[in-house]
Amino acid sequence: MEPNTAHGTLHVVGVGPGDPELLTVKAAKTLKAAKVIAHFCKHDKKGHARTIAEPYLAPSVRELRLAYPFTIEVAVEDPEYQRGIQRFYDACAEQLADVLAQGQDVVLLCEGEPFLYGSAMYLFDRLKERFQTVVVPGIAAMNGCWSQAQLPMTHGDDVLCVLPATLPEADLTQWLKKADAAVLMKIGRNMPKVRRALAQSGRMPEARYVERGTQANGFSQPFSDCGDTAPYFSLVLVPGRKGAR
Secondary structure, three states: OOOOOOOOOEEEEEOEOOOHHHOOHHHHHHHHHOOEEEEEEOOOOOOHHHHHHHHHOOOOOEEEEEEOOOOOOOOOOOHHHHHHHHHHHHHHHHHHHHHHHOOOOEEEEEOEOOOOOOOHHHHHHHHOOOOOEEEEOOOOHHHHHHHHOOOOOOOOOOOEEEEEOOOOHHHHHHHHHHOOEEEEEOOHHHHHHHHHHHHHHOOHHHOEEEEOOOOOOOEEEEHHHOOOOOOOOEEEEEOOOOOOO
């Protein structure tokens, strides 16, 4: 089914890793022109993507807050998590569809890169067949983090693995053994598991932790110096071979 051209256009915009200056020119132009924006958040807090986009938004912009029903309160492996989050994305998509059907464009904000673990992709999946859609890519969190840490990641024919720390410990360990370079995301409550996987794979010595990469209070340190908890904006970098070329 072709999208109805009388409807508004959905703009999915990656706002980058945290520093508001790390938006693309196209993203900045789209935000400045936005009449309606939508963004994910917790019920009691402003979303990270909304905070990053702040300098570019008009005071009159209309906001659609998409508040998660839960974040860490329900475990990902709990069947209720999948049922609840699916209902949530369905409801969010219909909220945006109501506005788009009225002929208004909607700019959906997403931290980092929308199609790399971004929640925005789930609304894109639900709306792309019904409405015209434009996706503005963003600088991914990992790009910002390895740049801030000044850590070259891949050399020559190195293979880079992007690993969600929600994987079982045995799988994480095996991937870390096989990969030349790796990025571990979604570490949060999984820090103890990540520590064990790094130790078991022999990758602990070169592993580097980056917290709030590209943000004003961001920092990096050897993973071996970390504790057992980490905030949402954090990841682990394991660089590849560093031989002379």
